Amino acid sequence: MIILFDLDGTLIDSTEAILESFGIAFKTFGQSIPADTLIESHIGHPLDVMFHALGVDSKETSMYVDAYKMHYRTIFLAKTTLLPHAKKAIELASIFATLGVVTTKTAKYSIELLEDMGLMSYFEVLIGREDVTYPKPHPQPILKALEKLPNDTGEIWMIGDTCMDMYAAKSAKVGSIGVSCGYGTLKSLRECSDNVYQNTLEAIQFIAKK
Secondary structure (H helix, E strand, C coil), rough: EEEECCCCCCECCCCHHHHHHHHHHHHHHCCCCCCCCHHHHCEEECCCHHHHHHHHHHCHHHHHHHHHHHHHHHCCCCCCCCCCHHHHHHCCCCHEEEEEEEECCCHHHHHHHHHHCCCHHHHHEEEEEEEHHHHHHHHHHHHHHCCCCCCCCEEEEEEEEHHHHHHHHHHHHCCCEECCCCCCHHHHHHHHCCEEEEEHHHHHHHHHHC
């Protein structure tokens, strides 16, 4: 069996670091900072897509992304925490499945975070934004992760907190489980997945009983 996890809102909470870095980016270019709730509503998308959705011209998004990353890399370890029950979920899942991470976050930062938390050793693969041409909801990140893992005839699951994760899983023809501990609303998750739980541990317990 293979279980793939999204990162932000599924295993970790990096909201503080994300919001602060967006604020710095907008300040850098003399622009007013969007409301926290508006920024949070776009978390899960690639940074360039987020900035464009927040009103930045597509020709300028790369500059904003650079300003964001310049600040983010100085604070992300200190201002990111594991979500409740996430560590227990990973430990339980590792007993009966091969694990991977599929995120739109930069792989470099994702690996550093998981190493800092003492969890990277549980994962056989991590696919980040720079590893693919088409991020979620496109299936490419999931398919690329599966290419890097040993062939497995058992079930394959994707666990995430937004419909982008669910749509990517459906397109990749793997099972999907939504968790309401992140950035997607319970209502939206129920519309895009048949399986929705409060947190990742509950999702793993569901898989373990199948």
